[in-house]
Amino acid sequence: MDSIDVAVIGAGVVGLAIARATAALGLETLVLERNAHPGEETTSRNSGVIHSGIYYPNGSLKARLCVRGREMLYALCRTRAVSHRRCGxxxxxxxxxxxxxxxxxxxxxxxxxxxxxxxxxxxxxxxxxxxxxxxxxxxxSTGIIDVHELLLALLADLEAAGGSLILKSTVRAVRLAADSLVVMVESDHSVSELRCKWLVNCAGLAAVSLLQHIQGYPRSRLRQAxxxxxxxxxxxxxxxxxxxxxxxxxxxxxxxxxxxxxxxxxxxxxxxxxxxxxxxxxxxxxxxxxxxxxxxxxxxxxxxxxxxxxxxxxxxLVGPGFAAGDFDIEDAAAHGIPGLINLLGIESPGLTSSLAIGEHVALIISGKPN
CATH class of the missing domain: 3.30.9.10 (D-Amino Acid Oxidase, subunit A, domain 2)
Structure with missing residues (x-):
């Protein structure tokens, strides 16, 4: 069974940003993506807007990570020549x-x-x-960005730091082992197991449903997508x-x-x-x-x-008739499973916040306070 430091489920812009950040820490990082290309779902179907952080409740993750992520994203665009325009x-x-x-x-x-x-x-x-x-x-400070170019830049940084992306790989279940998590991955009609110290569930549209297939995840914390x-x-x-x-x-x-x-x-x-x-x-x-x-x-x-x-x-994470909820980034303090980090309800401004979310998760993994 292969063993790595960090496995990230989902190669959307947020998953790649997290993997890029953990690989930069020197951790062996692997991204598992069920589709044939990165960013095929939520990432490639949003408006491509770089938000400034106007709308979100003060002190919320959306507010903090959007404002921080906006500046990080503009900086990345400048240094990596990602097409963008600060149009206002x-x-x-x-x-x-x-x-x-x-x-x-x-x-x-x-x-x-x-x-x-x-x-x-x-x-x-x-x-x-x-x-x-x-x-x-x-x-x-509001702008627009070429999302495809952003994905390529994040993937290039991940690979330059020694990380990898595996496509057409679907996570079917997660079980607990001593000091690690074991991920069952289906790829090309075969199932293999991957052992990791840290597992980041950044599966976007499938993130909530995946919780039901994680051994030991509290039933009381399951929710509707x-x-x-x-x-x-x-x-x-x-x-x-x-x-x-x-x-x-x-x-x-x-x-x-x-x-x-x-x-x-x-x-x-x-x-x-x-x-x-x-x-x-x-x-x-x-x-x-x-x-x-x-x-x-x-x-x-x-x-x-x-x-x-x-x-x-x-x-x-909330349905019709309710105001949009905040991002939910939960770790062992919330669910009790060491090494597991779930990113739930990552909608707008997820693209703008992506680099800040990556930084946030990397700080959790490195044991530093956010």
């Missing part, structure tokens, strides 16, 4: 939302986001002539904005907002569609409901300009 973002408000906009600004300040500027309608018009609103927050599908539509033939444009957030999320591809193409989304299982098909009919939401801030959107783009699925 406008969060727009109507007449009845101005007080909530001020409150959002105060929350952002408490999170350490100190570069926001409140704008009136005239100032917004100078920045984005197509946008209609009463007031807005301008976030200059919820899947929030988000559909995106592209706006072809028109490029109305130079910045990202977001409505005020609501209980379900950040609303149907305008994001940009690296080539400048405008996309709108995501909406929230609760599904029983991940499903990436986009129903063209859902685009009809997008127009009314978009016209709240872009009243001149041409009829018929939206075309289905793609869909992603967010792994959530």
């Amino acid at each position: 973002k406008l969060i727009v408000a109507g007449e009845s939302q101005v007080a909530a906009l001020h409150a959002l600004h105060e929350r952002a300040r408490a999170n350490g986001v100190t570069d926001l500027v409140e704008l009136d309608a005239e100032a917004v018009g100078r920045l984005e002539p197509e946008v209609r609103c009463v007031a807005a927050l301008h976030s200059p 919820y899947y929030a599908k988000g559909n995106y539509f592209a706006c072809h033939g028109v490029r109305p904005f130079r910045r990202l444009v977001y409505p005020m957030p609501n209980e379900a999320g950040l609303g149907i907002h305008a994001t940009l591809d690296m080539d400048g193409t405008t996309r709108f989304g995501p909406d929230v569609e609760w599904v029983e299982q991940p499903d990436y098909r986009v129903d063209p009919q859902r685009g009809e409901s997008f127009y009314a939401a978009i016209r709240e801030y872009w009243p001149t959107i041409p009829a018929g300009s939206l075309q289905p783009a793609y869909a992603g699925v967010r792994p959530k």
Whole structure:
């Protein structure tokens, strides 16, 4: 049986960032990915936005790791030549939302986001002539990134530090052994065992269901996984904005907002569609409901300009009718199994936070306080 220091389950952007961080500590690190390529699920189907840390409750993991991760991510982009653009973002408000906009600004300040500027309608018009609103927050540190290039950079750093990625390898079960965990891995219709000192469950959409197959994991801590599908539509033939444009957030999320591809193409989304299982098909009919939401801030959107783009699925720990929960990064102090770290409910801003999450987990493994 092969033995290593750290096994990471899941080669999305967060799993690779964690593996990169543990390999940099000199620990022999292996990433197990069930798909044929890294980042095939949540990572490759998000908006590619580098968030600044505005929305999240003060003191939450989302707030701390987003603010820290944003600066780490921009630094990585500079040093590794990962394509990105610090394009900025406008969060727009109507007449009845101005007080909530001020409150959002105060929350952002408490999170350490100190570069926001409140704008009136005239100032917004100078920045984005197509946008209609009463007031807005301008976030200059929000940006966009080429997610594929980021994955390649993380994988290159992992391999340069001696780590490895094994594709088409599905973790079926985990059992406890003396001073280690034994992982049963199915690959090419055969099953092998891998012994590790540390096991990081970063399986994204499958992270919660995997808990049921870990020997000794407390039944009282098992929970239900919820899947929030988000559909995106592209706006072809028109490029109305130079910045990202977001409505005020609501209980379900950040609303149907305008994001940009690296080539400048405008996309709108995501909406929230609760599904029983991940499903990436986009129903063209859902685009009809997008127009009314978009016209709240872009009243001149041409009829018929939206075309289905793609869909992603967010792994959530709370279901419909509840505000989004925090990241849950649990170690032995929570569940009692030495060497096991579970990352649950890693949704937005997971991409932005990825390097900070890697740092956070590496500190747990090295025994240093976070």
